[in-house]
Amino acid sequence: MTMDMMRMCTQTQTLQNVPLSIRGGHSRNILDVFHVRRQKDKVVIIMGATGTGKSKLSIDLATRFPGEVINSDKIQFYEGLDIATNKITPQEQRGVPHHMLGVLDPNVDFSADDFCDVTCRTVESILNRNRLPIIVGGSNSYIEALVDGYDKMFRSRYDFVFLWVDVSLPVLHSFVSDRVDQMVENGMVEEARAFFDPNADYTKGIRRAIGVPEFDDYFQYGPFLDEETRAGLLEQAINAVKDNTCKLACRQLEKIRRLRNKGWSLHQLDATEVFRNNGKESHEAWDRLVSGPSAMIVRQFLYNVKADVPTNLPAIRVPAAMETAALAAATY
Structure with missing residues (x-):
C-alpha cells in the first residue's frame, strides 16, 4: 500500500485494529466490521x-x-x-x-x-x-x-x-459555461500550468481532470507564438473545457x-x-x-x-x- 493510501486511511479516521491494506483485493478482516451491529x-x-x-x-x-x-x-x-x-x-x-x-x-x-x-x-x-x-x-x-x-x-x-x-x-450548460469563465478569472490557467508536463499521461491520476489536457497545446506552443495567435489558442482551450464539462454532465445524467x-x-x-x-x-x-x-x-x-x-x-x-x-x- 502506498503512503498516499495510508494517509487517506488516517485522514478518514478508520477503526482501530482494522488492517489498512486496501489494495490487491478486499481484506478478509473488513468482513468482521459488517457484523458488529445487529x-x-x-x-x-x-x-x-x-x-x-x-x-x-x-x-x-x-x-x-x-x-x-x-x-x-x-x-x-x-x-x-x-x-x-x-x-x-x-x-x-x-x-x-x-x-x-x-x-x-x-x-x-x-x-x-x-x-x-x-x-x-x-x-x-x-x-x-x-x-x-x-x-x-x-x-x-x-x-x-x-x-x-x-x-x-x-x-x-x-x-x-x-x-x-x-x-x-x-440551464446547466449555460451555468457551466459561466462557471468556467469564473474559474479562469480565479486562476485556473496558472493552476493547470503547474501540472503541465510535455510527456504527461493524461489517462492517469489527476491529469485526467477536465481543465488539464485541454491546455496542453497552449502550454507547449504558446511561448513560441505571437500574441494574437497565442490568445486564440487560449480561447480554444477554454472553449474545450466548457464543451468537455457539458459532455461530462450529459454522461453523468445518462448514467443516473x-x-x-x-x-x-x-x-x-x-x-x-x-x-x-x-x-x-x-x-x-x-x-x-x-x-x-x-x-x-x-x-x-x-x-x-x-x-x-x-x-x-x-x-x-x-x-x-x-x-x-x-x-x-x-x-x-
Whole structure:
C-alpha cells in the first residue's frame, strides 16, 4: 500500500485494529466490521451532474442531521487543482468533516475497488461516532460499484437513500459555461500550468481532470507564438473545457437515468429554478425545492416519520437533540 493510501486511511479516521491494506483485493478482516451491529445503519447518498449543487446540499444536510461528508468524485480525491476540480472550500464546508477530499498524490491511480474499501471503512468510522455518513460526488460508476458490487456487502450492511439533484441541461450548460469563465478569472490557467508536463499521461491520476489536457497545446506552443495567435489558442482551450464539462454532465445524467431504470429508487430534486434566478430568489428556490424537501426525506428515512414531502416549504431543522438521540439509538 502506498503512503498516499495510508494517509487517506488516517485522514478518514478508520477503526482501530482494522488492517489498512486496501489494495490487491478486499481484506478478509473488513468482513468482521459488517457484523458488529445487529441492524442496518443508514447512509445518505447524493448524486447529480457536475455543477448542480451536490456539495451545497451535503453541507445543508450535515448541519441539520449531525453528519460527515465522504467525497465520491474520483478527481477530487487528489491533491491540487482545487479550482479546476471545483473542490469545496474550507469556508464552504462550514466546519463539517470531509473525507477522501484532496488527499491522494496527483500521480497515483485510485480504482473503484480502492474507493469501495476506503469508503466502507470511513462509513464505519463515522457511524462509530454516532454521526450520519453522507456520500456525495459525481462519479456514478464508483457509487454503482459500491452499492451493487463489492459482493453486495454494502447493500447487505446498510440502508441508504438516494438524493438526485437535477437541473435541465440547457440551464446547466449555460451555468457551466459561466462557471468556467469564473474559474479562469480565479486562476485556473496558472493552476493547470503547474501540472503541465510535455510527456504527461493524461489517462492517469489527476491529469485526467477536465481543465488539464485541454491546455496542453497552449502550454507547449504558446511561448513560441505571437500574441494574437497565442490568445486564440487560449480561447480554444477554454472553449474545450466548457464543451468537455457539458459532455461530462450529459454522461453523468445518462448514467443516473440508467441506474434509475435499473431499479434504484432515486429522489429527484429539480433545482432548475434555482439556476434561473439570482440572489434572494435563488436562495429561496433552493430552500423550497432542494434543501427543504431533502431534509424531510432524510428525516423520514432516519426516524421513520411518515409524512408527505411538500415542495413549497422552506428548510425545516429538526431539533438537534432529537436527531442526535435518534442516531445514537439506531447505532445499536
